[in-house]
Amino acid sequence: MGTLLYNAVIYTMELEGEQVEALYIEEGKIVDCGSSKRLLEKWSRQASRARNLNGAFIYPGFVDSHLHLIAHGQKLLRLDLSQSTKKDALAKLEAQSVQDGEWIEALGWNEHNDPDHALLTVTDLNKISINQPIFVMRICRHAAIVNQNVLDLAGIDRFTPDPKGGKIERDEHGNPNGILHDAAIQYVQAVMPPLSKASVKKALQTAINDCHAKGLTGGHSEDLHYYNGLAETVDIYQEVVNEKKPFRAHLLIHHEELSAYDASPYTQQQALSPYVEFGALKIFADGALGGRTAALSEPYEDDPSTSGLLIHNQTALYDLVYQARKRQLAVAIHVIGDQALELALTAIEQNETVNQRDRLIHVQVAREDLVQRMAKLPIVIDVQPHFVVSDFPWVEERLGEERMSFSFAWKTLLETGIHCAGGSDAPIEPIEPLKGMHAAIFRKNDQGTYNVKEALTPYEAVALFTTGSAYAIEKEATRGKVKIGYDADLTILDRDLFRGGEEAFSQARVLETIVNGYTVYEKGGVTE
Template identity: 30%
Template sequence: EDGKYLRRDLYISAGVLSPTPSEGALEIDITGKFVYPGFVDSHAHLIGTGRKSLEVNLEDCNSIESLAERLEVDREVVRARGWDQEVLGFMPVREVLDSITTRPVILTRRCGHIATVNSPLIKLFSLEGLHGLDGSDIELGLLKERALEELDRKIKLSPGEVERAIHAGTQAFLKYGVTAVHSDDYHGIDYELLMQSLSSTTNMRIYEKFCVSKEEQLDLIKLGQQFETPFFNLRAAKLYLDGSLGARTAAMISPYHDSPAERGVLYMTADELRVIVKKADREGIQVCVHVIGDRALEEALKAFEGSVSESLKHRLIHVQIASEEQIKRMADQKLTASIQPIFADSDRIIAPERFGPLRMKDAYPFGKMRDMGVQLALSTDSPVESTSVIRSLTSADRFFSRRDSIQMYSSNGHILANNTDSISLKYGDRADLFVINVDLLKATQDTPAEMTFVDGRLVYRL
């Protein structure tokens, strides 16, 4: 209690916690350290996180000279991620990219919902037909939402790239004591390769949310359950209803304050989503819906009316703006939510511009959601944000007590996956845990774990 709970008899035997050591067991002295159950990132992209570390990093890129220097790499197709027009100072459109490189390049914005490409890449993959899709403009080399997904289908990952991305992504989470991830990975990769690759992972527990856009694609989830292991779970569908705030593709009821001609991109209506929800209810599949704007949220709430959300824990992901009336309906429908409090810090400049002063009172309504009875779990949406636990906890301090945030980052993450296994470091609990040299009830400085264990195995050491 209050950070003073001590356990001096912590042993691991056959993958679970035991009151006594097993014969010949390795002993590790953790005197003075803190031990916590493994954390759960309730919404992220494992492969995307790994890919970020393998691609050109454009975070903090703030000039055309810096951009040109970073793109000067010898690759057949240069993939880069992390730019933000607010930091860069300009939009890296086709004309700009053509002036600094002759290599085919794809620059994905930090949010992952918009990208820019140059003329060599447009020619290489014949992208002219994507003009106009979700506001994409080929003349500008600007791809948005589903046009970007189409590009991913044209440039699929190889088995080697997938293997390297999963390894890098896993290490990025384990570094901070995250032992389970609700992941969304069906992007630019063949189905069989995805199933085989994720089901081969044993150093992390993966709750996969399989990305679908049509009712019949739910069958791929049932088919994929043959690949399940103790470390790979496939029981949820992920759907996009809108885009991102930074790209102005989040679907809004009223126009954007800083761009009155735009209201974002709505992927499907409530009627279209309801068909998918009803089949998912029949099949026992959890539905997780990406909603950032209040218009997308409204369509989701209508679609979930009458669903079996209480038993399946149907979920809303993000919810960056919501009225009190909408939050009440979330609670009444027993919907759960994966939220990213760190977005409130990352968006501190653009949010007031996008929403305007009147709507800011409804922005990032996480505390109100909790108070009104919506069950929440924390997440990073990595690679959009860092996998760092303490960064997310510090951002969450403005909404919740640190103790509540830790619960949302650990046990709630398993609950939202309909997993009722205990992870409270009691005897008999599975040994998913991490050791760190700071008290997470107080820590604010970014600190990695010293050791992380999954199923009793040491899978990461600083």
């Protein structure tokens, strides 16, 4: 007994523009698809449910190829500064009510939302409190701002050296100014109170409910290092993601969790359930453009004193890829700057391949020679189109005109034959896949339109979040299309994304989200 959906416009994503009118689902699989007339005649007696979709538009389930699910849930539950000016942010921090000794924490701070691009510093946070620890994570999650109380707790002073792969910003007298980059943040995280399992579980539940409401049937998430380690986080995923709350969770393994992974019972099994599975080994090669820690081959245009920050040198990066290969794992390497990209490509080229696809995450700044090297490798690039909306126009000043022709250059990647998958990097960018698709096609924000030669077609943009995300994890034969034998993961909208123009992407509403044949969201609320 199954479910028959008919009288719909169903885009298969098998070929551009290919449509069917109906599909039949049994035991989580698409058993048949075609015309409403034929499927009604064939399956209506056998179906336990026959549903008239009244012309709604069905797509293969949208999947976010790069996000941080638990952190997204925390953003929804905690103080979020992602839309705040400096004045607003300080007012919100001061309004936080905590007990003596408790930490005041906030996420999402972005100085580019301030009309003066004013930075938060230790001086600003000290005015709120010198007795309560204050910790503010920048939106990129590669920088944090803390008050003097936290600097003291972490033992950071003018004599503390920059850690390998990190930076402590200092004032003109050499004293820490409260801004910490990448590995330097770990000094503070080591003295922060551990998160309870219940709070992490609540964050994951909140995130998945939000994903369902946004039309997402799955996501490739990087969470396994930050919430009391791999073992506890995997337990939480298995408790939350199941038949009652189905979601295709593909979990990257942080390279600092390799020992925990080796000690776990999971080394011989990628899939832990129909909904939770392990993926590639996640490695960070550099930082982010916002804090000028993305590693560039030439100095930053707006600050020639720096070319960014490499988290690992070439030897260390090679060794991490080698460690992955010893365990028959692919790698997923965070690379934003072209210098980091060059080192990552060299490390991959010098190691054996495995039966999984390596992934390069972000690739915001490239060069023509590096694009050609990528095209020769069996890799996937995870792109996050919404960064165009957030990073322009300030990123043009940061990188300079000469670098822009191969920056945020997704059309070039696709036309060179490089496979790409689409994601959000939530909570850094909005999690809505429709916003990501809109950014990939129209490449604009309220200040202008940027490098339109790199704009994708609607079909290419939707493919990033369907066939592209499936290909990235070797699921192209079972997911990413509406096709007989494929998983019944579907996103149902009220708009035609291929014929509705820009308004379709900006105005479309999610009517229903289906995972493994189960309706997990219907317009009006998450289905429990």
